[in-house]
Amino acid sequence: MEYEVIVTDNGSTDGSVDFIREHFPQVRIVANGANLGYGPGNNAGIDVATGEYVLILNPDTIIPPQTFSRFVAFADRHPEAGAFGCRALNPDGSLQDPSQPRPTVFRQLLGALHLRWLGRISLGLCADTYVGWNRRTEREIGYQAGMVLLVRRCVLKSVGGFDPRFFHQYEDADLCHRIWDFGKSVLFCPDVEITHIGGVNRGTYPVRVMLETQRSRYKYFHKHYGMKAAIRIRRVSLIDYAVQNAHYSALGLFKKDKASRERLKMHRVILKWHWKLNPIAFIENGEEPDLGYRPLTPAPRLADKEPAAV
Numbered sequence: 605m606e607y608e609v610i611v612t613d614n615g616s617t618d619g620s621v622d623f624i625r626e627h628f629p630q631v632r633i634v635a636n637g638a639n640l641g642y643g644p645g646n647n648a649g650i651d652v653a654t655g656e657y658v659l660i661l662n663p664d665t666i667i668p669p670q671t672f673s674r675f676v677a678f679a680d681r682h683p684e685a686g687a688f689g690c691r692a693l694n695p696d697g698s699l700q701d702p703s704q705p706r707p708t709v710f711r712q713l714l715g716a717l718h719l720r721w722l723g724r725i726s727l728g729l730c731a732d733t734y735v736g737w738n739r740r741t742e743r744e745i746g747y748q749a750g751m752v753l754l755v756r757r758c759v760l761k762s763v764g765g766f767d768p769r770f771f772h773q774y775e776d777a778d779l780c781h782r783i784w785d786f787g788k789s790v791l792f793c794p795d796v797e798i799t800h801i802g803g804v805n806r807g808t809y810p811v812r813v814m815l816e817t818q819r820s821r822y823k824y825f826h827k828h829y830g831m832k833a834a835i836r837i838r839r840v841s842l843i844d845y846a847v848q849n850a851h852y853s854a855l856g857l858f859k860k861d862k863a864s865r866e867r868l869k870m871h872r873v874i875l876k877w878h879w880k881l882n883p884i885a886f887i888e889n890g891e892e893p894d895l896g897y898r899p900l901t902p903a904p905r906l907a908d909k910e911p912a913a914v
Contacts, residue, residue: 628690643766643775662751679687686759689748690796716844747780773814
């Protein structure tokens with residue numbers, strides 16, 4: 605099977621670009637010169653891709669032989685779908701959860717209240733995961749995490765690629781949401797499996813990175829469900845992080861290591877940020893509480909223009 609490898613570099617300073625040029629001259633490099641964010645960084649690679657399919661792939665992944673051919677063969681058998689997900693494992697072989705239902709306020713509330721078990725009763729009661737599914741069967745999914753996502757290039761062009769307003773997180777959920785709205789489904793391929801190394805570190809990200817996820821959360825719900833949803837997701841977020849704060853506070857009575865203290869500090873900062881946030885002012889003007897953790901980059905507001913279809 606013919607394929608091309610495109611590496612988009614968001615301003616790395618560790619010599620990665622020079623190393624690739626020296627050791628992998630067949631690889632096409634798109635040097636962005638700065639950290640554009642996950643979605644815009646990938647858009648730079650998508651813009652120069654020429655294949656029928658585009659595989660969005662994190663650099664911290666291990667790809668077994670035949671992965672690409674199996675993925676494409678599955679996609680060829682399902683012309684009704686526009687995007688495709690697959691199984692993802694941690695380095696120890698345990699299962700990750702990159703294939704999830706489409707986010708809604710109700711589902712986020714179920715997750716915040718730790719009522720995910722209700723998903724065993726009814727698909728309509730799914731929270732932020734498909735409970736009881738071992739990822740060994742084919743099915744439609746709400747979205748696939750962007751660390752491994754196969755998309756038809758024509759569909760990517762039609763929906764405009766990733767929305768640059770999402771600097772970190774929710775860009776994949778937003779893309780799949782628009783693919784569904786475009787009339788194409790998102791399918792899970794059980795025959796493809798990769799290892800994602802960095803997925804085990806998500807709960808230990810720095811506070812600034814975690815706050816980027818919260819900003820994207822408001823932008824996503826406002827974009828797809830309106831201002832009322834943005835206001836409601838603040839209430840859900842307060843419940844979510846209040847519960848997590850209580851959990852880690854209780855855990856801190858028994859575990860007094862540095863990692864536990866840092867995690868508790870992070871959850872307290874995020875809870876305080878949501879408490880002080882005015883969702884309307886944030887959506888309309890980008891105003892937010894100043895807790896000493898400014899955005900990693902000024903991202904476009906939701907009032908700005910929609911991503912253009914090509």
